[in-house]
Amino acid sequence: MNIIIAKSAGFCWGVRRAVEKARKTANDSKCTIFTDGSLIHNAHMMKMLEEDGVRQSADPATLPPGSTLLIRAHGISPERLAMLQSLPINLVDATCPxxxxxxxxxxxxxxxxxxxxxxxxxxxxxxxxxxxxxxxxxxxxxxxxxxxxxxxxxxxxxxxxxxxxxxxxxxxxxxxxxxxxxxxxxLNTICNATRNRQGELEKLATLCDKFVVVGSSASANTQRLAQIAAGLLDTVVVDSAAELKESDFENVETVGITAGASTPDFIIEQVAERVKSF
Ligand code: SF4
Structure with a gap:
């Protein structure tokens, strides 16, 4: 089985920046830090971040005074920012530029x-x-x-x-x-990372028989990517390698693999290895 992994697959620069900021903040503060909601929509990555001392907060108002809270890459409204600023906590802004x-x-x-x-x-x-x-x-x-x-x-x-x-x-x-x-x-404000990811799918469709889109069902951009892929070629969407079924790849010669902006590289690599083994 031939595999082509899209160059744009996986973390965009905004998500990578937010993850690096979270890890650095946790490392510098030598204690657990919190994110305002889910930093990224990928359970595998959130689990890894927990091991690095980054945890999701469901309600920042309940955090102990002096805690550090990271504002997610998706950004928040001015009202929410004002509410968070009124709490006795430290804020770190990871809003994507x-x-x-x-x-x-x-x-x-x-x-x-x-x-x-x-x-x-x-x-x-x-x-x-x-x-x-x-x-x-x-x-x-x-x-x-x-x-x-x-x-x-x-x-x-x-x-x-x-x-x-x-x-x-x-x-x-x-x-x-x-x-x-x-x-x-x-004002077309679709970001360059998204444009590249969607544009690359069209090019890959001319080289492949089937697409695999990797990402969480909770990730809106993964689901959108999957819809676009399905409009071009037969497509399967998986959250991890364990969800792949060999029967889906009968008579397929070349598989194009892409992934949402919140899918970590190691999950994409595991999926590619498994598809290659079919
Ligand atoms: S705006 Fe684009 S680059 Fe920024 S986090 Fe969202 S998808 Fe990534």
Missing amino acids: DVARIQQMALEHADKGETVLILGDPDHAEVIGLLGFAKDRGRVITSPHDVEALPAEISNVCLVSQSTQSMELFRQITQAVLKRFPEATI
């Missing part, structure tokens, strides 16, 4: 009086944070239909995207927004 840039765009356009349309998953931490920056002018949309269904009184519109959205969906939403609001400001 690409997310921070979108936050500032949302703030700037909301301050100009525009309605900020955010293409994104309504329950995702990044989108919840962006809504906070857009103040009461933010609206989350997930489809062209949502644009058509916006209230009639909306006129001054700006469109941004969650950093990990599908480029094709953003294109469709842009068309719908410009059809209804020809003067709208369109």
